[in-house]
Amino acid sequence: MIRAYLQSVGVVAPGLSDWPTCRDILIGRQDYQPAPIPRFNPETLPANERRRITPTTRIAMQAATEAMRGSALAADSVATVFATGNGDLDISDRICHALTLPDRPVSPIDFHNSVHNAPAGYWSIGNHCRQPSTSLSAGDASFAAGLLEGITQVLSDRHPVMLVAYDQPPPQALANAHTSVLPFAAALILTRQQGENSLARLTLVPAEQVASSCLQCTALEAIHLGSPAARALPLLELLARRVTAQCVLPYLDTQGLVVEYTPC
Amino acid sequence: MSNNKPVLTDFTLTNALGHGATATLSALREQRSGLRPCDFDTAELDTWIGRVDGIEEVTLPATLQRFDCRNNRLALLALEQDAFTAAIGKCRQRYGAGRIGVFLGTSTSGIQATELAYRCRDPDSGRLPDWFDLQYTHLIYSGVDFVRELLDIHGPSLAISTACSSSAKVFAAASRHMQAGLCDAALVGGVDSLCLTTLYGFNALQLVSDRPCRPWDRERNGISIGEAAGFALLEREPAGRGNIALLGYGESSDAHHLATPHPQGTGAGLAMQHALQMAGLAGRDIDYINLHGTATPSNDASENAALRRVFEHLPAFSSTKGWTGHTLGAAGITEAIIACQAIKHDFVPGTLNTTHPDSALSEGLLMQGRNQEVSTVLSNSFGFGGSNCSLIFGEPRL
Numbered sequence: 002m003i004r005a006y007l008q009s010v011g012v013v014a015p016g017l018s019d020w021p022t023c024r025d026i027l028i029g030r031q032d033y034q035p036a037p038i039p040r041f042n043p044e045t046l047p048a049n050e051r052r053r054i055t056p057t058t059r060i061a062m063q064a065a066t067e068a069m070r071g072s073a074l075a076a077d078s079v080a081t082v083f084a085t086g087n088g089d090l091d092i093s094d095r096i097c098h099a100l101t102l103p104d105r106p107v108s109p110i111d112f113h114n115s116v117h118n119a120p121a122g123y124w125s126i127g128n129h130c131r132q133p134s135t136s137l138s139a140g141d142a143s144f145a146a147g148l149l150e151g152i153t154q155v156l157s158d159r160h161p162v163m164l165v166a167y168d169q170p171p172p173q174a175l176a177n178a179h180t181s182v183l184p185f186a187a188a189l190i191l192t193r194q195q196g197e198n199s200l201a202r203l204t205l206v207p208a209e210q211v212a213s214s215c216l217q218c219t220a221l222e223a224i225h226l227g228s229p230a231a232r233a234l235p236l237l238e239l240l241a242r243r244v245t246a247q248c249v250l251p252y253l254d255t256q257g258l259v260v261e262y263t264p265c
Numbered sequence: 266m267s268n269n270k271p272v273l274t275d276f277t278l279t280n281a282l283g284h285g286a287t288a289t290l291s292a293l294r295e296q297r298s299g300l301r302p303c304d305f306d307t308a309e310l311d312t313w314i315g316r317v318d319g320i321e322e323v324t325l326p327a328t329l330q331r332f333d334c335r336n337n338r339l340a341l342l343a344l345e346q347d348a349f350t351a352a353i354g355k356c357r358q359r360y361g362a363g364r365i366g367v368f369l370g371t372s373t374s375g376i377q378a379t380e381l382a383y384r385c386r387d388p389d390s391g392r393l394p395d396w397f398d399l400q401y402t403h404l405i406y407s408g409v410d411f412v413r414e415l416l417d418i419h420g421p422s423l424a425i426s427t428a429c430s431s432s433a434k435v436f437a438a439a440s441r442h443m444q445a446g447l448c449d450a451a452l453v454g455g456v457d458s459l460c461l462t463t464l465y466g467f468n469a470l471q472l473v474s475d476r477p478c479r480p481w482d483r484e485r486n487g488i489s490i491g492e493a494a495g496f497a498l499l500e501r502e503p504a505g506r507g508n509i510a511l512l513g514y515g516e517s518s519d520a521h522h523l524a525t526p527h528p529q530g531t532g533a534g535l536a537m538q539h540a541l542q543m544a545g546l547a548g549r550d551i552d553y554i555n556l557h558g559t560a561t562p563s564n565d566a567s568e569n570a571a572l573r574r575v576f577e578h579l580p581a582f583s584s585t586k587g588w589t590g591h592t593l594g595a596a597g598i599t600e601a602i603i604a605c606q607a608i609k610h611d612f613v614p615g616t617l618n619t620t621h622p623d624s625a626l627s628e629g630l631l632m633q634g635r636n637q638e639v640s641t642v643l644s645n646s647f648g649f650g651g652s653n654c655s656l657i658f659g660e661p662r663l
Contacts, residue, residue: 003445050523077520088405088426093376096462097383105465112466113524113649116372117405117426122650125518131532133516134652135434137423138405146423153441171399174391175379179400207421207447209363254419 002206005152006199006265008074008161010240011067011188013038013060014224014231019067026218027234027241033220038184041066045076045127053110054123057089060186061120061167062127068188069128073198074161076128079190080154082164083121083136084147086229087181089114090171120167132160141179143168143229144187145250145258151191152205161192168228183227187237195265201240204261211257214248236260270510270661271440271451271499274356277347278602279339280493280589281315285346289589289599290606293614293634298588300477300489305459306377312473315491315590316459317342332411334375334402335458340412343456343494353416356450356498366448367422368439369409370431370455372594372648374424375402377460408456420448426594428648429557430516431455432495433597433656437514439499454496457594463490470524478560478591480584480616481630483623485560491590495598497605509605510661512546512641515539519651525563526647530571533557536653537575537643544657548576550641551657553613555600557645558584559591568645569626583631587617597646597654604642604658612636 010020016035017023025031041063042051054062061083069076092115099107116122118136125134133154139146144166151164167186170176195202214235216225225234235248239262249257277285281299282292292299300313323338344350356365382397401407409424421442425434432455439451467473467490474487502508517539519532526533541548557568572579585603592599607613615633622630641659 003447053523086404086406093379093403096466097376097379100380100461100465101383101386105461107462107465107469109466109469112462112469115462115466116428116523116649118428118648118650118652119523121427121518122523122652125520125651126522129520131518131520131535133437134427134518135425135438135516136427136650136652137425137438139423140400140404140406140410143406146421149421149442149447150423150438153438153445153447157441157444174386174393175399177399253413253422256419 002204003152003156004202004204005155005191005193006195007189007201007203008192008198009068009072009190010237011064012237013063014185015183023237024241026221027238043127046123050123050126053114055089055091055114057167057169058120058123060184061165062124064186064188065124065163065165068163068190072190074190077130080132080160080162081121081124081134082147082151082162084143084164084166085138085168086140086143087168087171088117090175094172094175139253141229142252144232145252149205155191155193159193161190164189164191166230166233168230181228183224185224185228185231187230187233199265201265202263206259207252207256208259210255211249211259213251213257270512271443272502272508272510273497273605274500274502274508275349275352276497276602276605277343277349278495278599279317279343279346280592280599281317281491282588284342286602289603292588296617298477298617300590306461308461308464310464310468311475313477313489314459315489317492329411329414331398331401332407334378336375336408336456337411339458339492339494340408340456344496349496350416352498357418360449362417362419364420364449365418366420366439366442366451367409367413367418368435368451368453369412370425370435370594370597371405371408371457372426372428372431373457373460373462374405374407376462377458378402380461418452427652428650429593429596430646430648430652430654431594431597433646433654434516436511436656437516440511443501451499452496453499455595455598456494457592458492463593472561474560477618478586479618480558480560480586481565481622481626482619483621485562485565487561488559489590491592493589493592493595493599495595495602509608509658511656512659513540513544513657515655517653521651524649526567528567530567532651532653533568533571533647534574536655537571540643540655540657546641549578551580551643552639553580553607553642554582555604555642555644556582556584557647558586560586565626572627579627579629581613581631583614583616585614600644601656604644607639607642608658608660611639613639
């Protein structure tokens with residue numbers, strides 16, 4: 002069992018432009034209307050970097066920016082954990098295609114954006130943040146694995162951590178039964194101690210043979226099951242409802258990650 | 266405090282120098298490089314590579330065929346050396362499969378499978394061939410998934426992909442998971458295999474050398490790309506049994522540029538300082554530094570600036586990239602194991618291929634290996650995206 006405090010969140014998905022919208026839909030105050038995600042331009046990035054970022058990095062930075070603005074912390078003081086199931090498959094598609102052409106013209110920008118820590122790198126550049134940053138994946142368990150990594154950092158290394166989970170659907174050639182079907186990103190800022198701005202206490206216990214939670218808000222179930230990153234939604238639903246309760250997030254093999262949620 | 270540090274109870278390493286960790290140690294002693302002119306796949310590049318012989322002949326178990334790709338074959342090849350799987354078996358008996366975590370780093374995972382699949386696309390529909398399985402080969406988690414199934418271990422697991430710091434950072438993640446009580450032991454490591462993506466990608470960035478890489482040399486002009494797989498077993502053991510412990514880790518971000526290190530090495534310096542702090546050591550307590558030392562003009566200059574800031578007097582230091590090539594996502598584990606060998610055998614490696622150390626960089630680069638007492642080693646790994654990780658290994662102090 003490990004424990005930390007949630008201070009702030011950010012969300013982006015089709016029809017979910019930010020956390021307040023997502024929250025209102027989750028508690029039934031507003032109907033869900035699917036809509037494309039407007040293009041987000043991170044103002045913190047220099048213009049040349051802003052032009053280079055991919056749609057995958059864009060949604061990750063959008064959720065991160067919202068979470069950071071909603072917190073009482075300085076962006077350059079918060080370590081980051083970026084979690085994704087799929088990574089940036091648009092780039093793999095372009096590079097692997099270029100490698101089939103004469104002279105194999107791999108774009109230098111595609112190549113430097115192809116590292117899985119590109120979203121983390123752009124975030125650190127835009128926010129002058131020299132704190133530690135980890136980019137990880139654990140397949141369908143990526144959100145839960147990111148949450149465990151984030152909270153173990155908060156506990157061991159005693160710095161606040163922002164977990165950013167993100168996934169984009171792949172280009173058609175790479176789509177299969179396991180890949181994302183809808184874009185989603187969520188960011189959660191985690192701290193070791195309870196503070197004035199804490200929203201909730203999270204207690205995590207991995208458990209064998211437990212079924213993952215469904216959403217009570219059935220309108221968002223397609224998004225919830227549409228990518229590894231969106232498996233964050235049952236936890237966000239507890240935050241929206243402000244109740245003491247628990248949810249189970251998909252973890253490895255037949256395990257689930259039980260999250261006990263206690264509002265502050 | 267040292268008594269609570271995770272201890273490396275076993276390790277194995279396969280790279281261009283050979284299969285098994287002893288092959289690396291012998292080559293380091295004999296000044297024998299693993300680099301050769303590029304003969305990988307259909308690459309037509311004027312560069313040298315560190316290719317592992319025998320990967321093509323590796324066969325995955327019948328039940329795990331879906332994982333078949335160069336990266337997972339290399340993982341299997343490495344796991345079969347040094348009686349490492351037997352050590353894992355003992356560990357499983359001791360703790361239970363669910364109490365051993367798996368934390369592996371990679372930069373490109375099995376992307377080579379995707380490269381091959383794109384060559385066989387249906388010209389009309391654009392469909393990829395039926396044999397291609399993105400999930401079990403290409404995706405970053407593929408290697409961890411494969412190793413968990415292969416070795417039947419089921420504790421908390423994740424794949425870290427932060428370019429060339431990936432398999433250094435796994436030590437930090439595993440250590441934290443153990444400290445939080447989520448697992449009792451951890452299999453850490455890294456696997457990165459040759460692919461056209463990295464060969465042509467680094468070439469597009471003009472970062473590959475046309476000669477065997479020459480770290481710290483005034484004529485250095487880029488990296489030689491290599492492939493490697495390495496694994497280590499971390500356990501909490503009492504100190505004083507001749508084991509080597511992870512005394513400290515330090516992680517930081519450059520916040521500077523995606524593909525160029527900070528010119529003053531600010532982030533790299535922070536990583537080293539944090540590692541020293543956690544280990545409770547001062548610069549003078551380090552006996553040997555294994556540099557990131559990639560042999561690009563900018564990496565070596567940046568790392569040098571960072572070293573100058575952190576160390577008043579530099580201990581013995583060298584880069585081993587001239588032997589193995591830059592194994593990217595496997596560089597962290599490769600050099601962590603070299604660090605442990607330095608401690609175990611009281612031997613510090615030199616710097617292969619370098620003939621004229623750059624006078625703009627710190628003096629004292631070890632050119633030739635030598636026997637000397639080594640009890641504490643700092644190993645640096647810095648990656649694209651400005652991701653830095655420094656590790657300190659040493660004999661646990663009682």
